Amino acid sequence: MNTFNNITIDKDGKTAVVTINRPSKMNALNAATLSEIAQAFHVLEADNEVRGIILTGAGEKAFVAGADIQEFVHLNKEEATQLSRRGHEEVMNVIYNFRKPVIAAINGFALGGGLELALACHLRIAVESAKVGLPEVSLGIIPGYGGTQRLTALVGRGKALEMIMTGDMITATEAYQWGVLNHVVTEAEDLLPKAKSILERTYLRSATAIGAAIEAVNAGIQDSAVGSEAEIRLFGECFGSEDMKEGVAAFLEKRQPNF
Template identity: 40%
Template sequence: MSEPVHDTLILTRQGRVAILALNRPEAMNAISMRMRAEMRQALEALQADADIGAVVLTGSGDKAFSAGMDLREFAKLSADLPVAEVKRLRQAATDGIATFDKPILAAVNGLAIGGGVELALLCDLVFAADTASFAFGEIKRGLMPGNGGTQRLSRRIGMPRALEMVLTGRTVDAQEALAIGLVEYVVPGPDLLARAVALAEQMAANAPIALRTAKAAIVRGAEMPLQDGLRLEQDLAAFLYTTEDAQEGPRAFLEKRPPVWRGR
């Protein structure tokens, strides 16, 4: 199938894994309105693509994952907009990743600042190069994280550490990010993408419906009281028993062969 042409992204495929690279290296991969729109378009297409089981999100170049919002563009855009419209634009910025129901991993290859950290927080797992760094610098400009940073960061690393990181605006290096739970893996820079893709491939090799359903159970259940989450799990697990793949998995095991998933 032909790939859509993007100005701000590079989309490549490696087996059942799509690698989506932010591609504005001259601007440290700052997030422009065009990049937001193209990312939503790309993720919608990948979500509907049965040949793709997982996605790795990274940055082009060797300096930055993303320096966050393109402040020059946003300042010009928001100058003539009412507050309600500015709020809508901010909310729309995260819709693509937040609603993506296949596994999506971040491979943070350099600086992640502001909205760049927020992009990583939207992903299911985060790999970081050993030279990567993370900072919410908005407070130093009289601003604050506004695309989910205050909420997702505190849920990920705890309120006290989130308060310290956001209210000082200081930079956290890769090793500290690992220690506080901001990232799951720190690897040498040259190995970053290969390591992230390898884990994504391991996930994508499993039954497609089970993969997406299990992710939904974990993500949605985390927002519920335990008893409600357990009921959700039971309902989703019961649904999977009705799929062809749930019959193929045990059959392949008994026949000592790899399963052939149908995605239905």
């Protein structure tokens, strides 16, 4: 198995656990981490011993608390558009279309790009204390890694717009009630066992049929390809705005933005 700096891969029988391992940064998704996630899924796709993947975060605080905002500061419109496109094509779409089941085990905050990473997975399980949200409008931007499309597909237009327009976090219980999550567990130590128990049930079924089912289900939603292109374009356009400059500056200076 490859050596990584920002993630770990642990195999347990037919299950691979991919852990985002930047706890000092709340497991934020910087470019290097996204690249390593892409590499990991390439490796796991070719590993015939692996039948399912669990994606989780290191530590007790965060699954992934968002993208690494420091990397946004100097991006122009074109660079931001390319950032969004790479995230879609190299990571989020790869997971979304992966032919082996992928479960997000949300152990803490899943915000912004972190929630988008979880939304790309086939199923989502969270510990009761976890919170999720898409706070991008607080930075003067929009979700750029599939959030506008995949959240809407799960919860409907009204709830998706409520989360995106307010930027508010919701509890795991609310996320379950809204349809963001498949399951909620009370204790953190129950999170991975719950994910593994679901995967173990899939291992009793045909891997070929499961891959076909994933493809068929996704095919029915595929006009979101149009929506994804719109999201990529609009995410990039936000980087030309004064709101984005103020939102990111306020975040880095730990103050409220003045929009």
